[in-house]
Amino acid sequence: MLRTHFVKEITPDLDGKPVTLAGWVHNVRDLGGKKFILLRDKSGIGQVVVEKSSPPFELAKELSQESVIQVQGIVKSDRRAPNGVEVSCTDLKILSKAKSPLPLDVSDKVKADIEVRLKERLLDLRRQEMQAMIRIQSTAVKTFREVLYKNGFYEIFTPKIIATGTEGGAQLFPVIYFGKEAFLAQSPQLYKELLASAVERVFEIAPAWRAEESDTPYHLAEFVSMDVEMAFADYNDVMNVVEEIMVNVLQNVAKHNQEDLAILGHRLPSISRPIKRVTYREALEILQSQGLNVKFGDDIGTPESRILNKVLEQDIYFIIDWPASARPFYTRRKEGDNNISESFDLIYRWLELVSGSSRNNTREVLESELRARGLNPVSFEFFLKWFDYGIPPHAGFGMGLQRFMLMLTGLQSVKEVSLFPRDKKRLVP
Secondary structure: OOOOOOHHHOOHHHOOOEEEEEEEEEEEEEEOOEEEEEEEEOOEEEEEEEEOOOOOHHHHOOOOOOOEEEEEEEEEEOOOOHHHEEEEEEEEEEEEOOOOOOOOOOOOOOOOOHHHHHHOHHHHOOOHHHHHHHHHHHHHHHHHHHHHHHOOOEEOOOOOEEOOOOOOOOOOOEEEEOOEEEEEOOOOHHHHHHHHHHHOEEEEEEEEEOOOOOOOOOOOOEEEEEEEEEEOOOHHHHHHHHHHHHHHHHHHHHHHOHHHHHHHOOOOOOOOOOOOEEEHHHHHHHHHHOOOOOOOOOOOOHHHHHHHHHHHOOOEEEEEOOEHHHOOOOEOEEOOEEEEEOEEEEEEOOEEEEEEEEEOOOHHHHHHHHHHOOOOHHHHHHHHHHHHOOOOOEEEEEEEHHHHHHHHHOOOOOOOOOOOOOEOOEOOO
16 A cells, blocks of 8 residues: 555554555655655645664665655654654655755745746645645535535536537637638537526536736736526525535635635635615716716626725625626526616625626527627527527526635636646636
């Protein structure tokens, strides 16, 4: 066996027991004829002691940071050791020796800027902060799924090579598909709407692509989209689902990732239901009262959201009832006010995390909305044709996983929370 235990499973109550560990050399210290190896595996970091008188001591001299080793030894309880326990090494094997010096210090004694970190990404992902981020992300995605399964949703998988853009426009990556031009999917929007008309409640967690020129801490060319669609529902119903997801994710991360949050030095925001809902018009009034020259139809971007965050004194809130002209063609207009749509954004401080709406469910309205945006209904016939066969009222939302992770980790850039980010400048590693 390459290992009998993970590092975190070595506790004082195993005192005197033989164990076998395997992992990476996080650091080595030479003190008074002893070598102290900090051994890292997926569970954390533990201490291995190699006595000068023991056979493995000479081999331990060859160890370099990030070399992969196997250690056999005896557990010793010692209050001075990390976690109050260490392993006295009786046998040592080098399974893979790492070159020295490393291009990036995994132990974080020497800090590296974001460009170096992303260039040397695999080493960067071995840092404790990045491993904490990965574990938190796993908890978040697992909880997202659990909440939706509990509420009768089915997980789906939609095409990622498509014939036309989801929302029109130029934010598309073209690909050659058997001699024809096709595109990478901007979102599963149109397909998830159709699937909601088959099995009513669906969700998907999958990559999506946007060819945006933006090069900010909040934009990626490739991101993970978490999408939900629900038949016989409107935007109030799906906002309730968003609330349930948010509350449960924060609770589970707080419960299962306490050590990871401590590594990141991050405190989760508090949240309770119902989440505050502010209409778009109310948001404009607040901004105008703060001296901003904004009018109906204007976007509420990051600078404006910073002001709203300060005035509302809310870390998490909805902005609802956006102008219909600012929303995609599939967004339903509000009854009684044709200029407003049944739509929402969930804002964390000044960052949009979730966007959703009630959807149009008649062909005539969809065709009219397409034309109003300068789009040709013929290009969307693959989607529109199904509205001749009974599509129920429905609603849904999309959430960017990487932006969500900024709330859960306190990190500052979506590039940090993407394992191998893709943006304007980066196609490798």
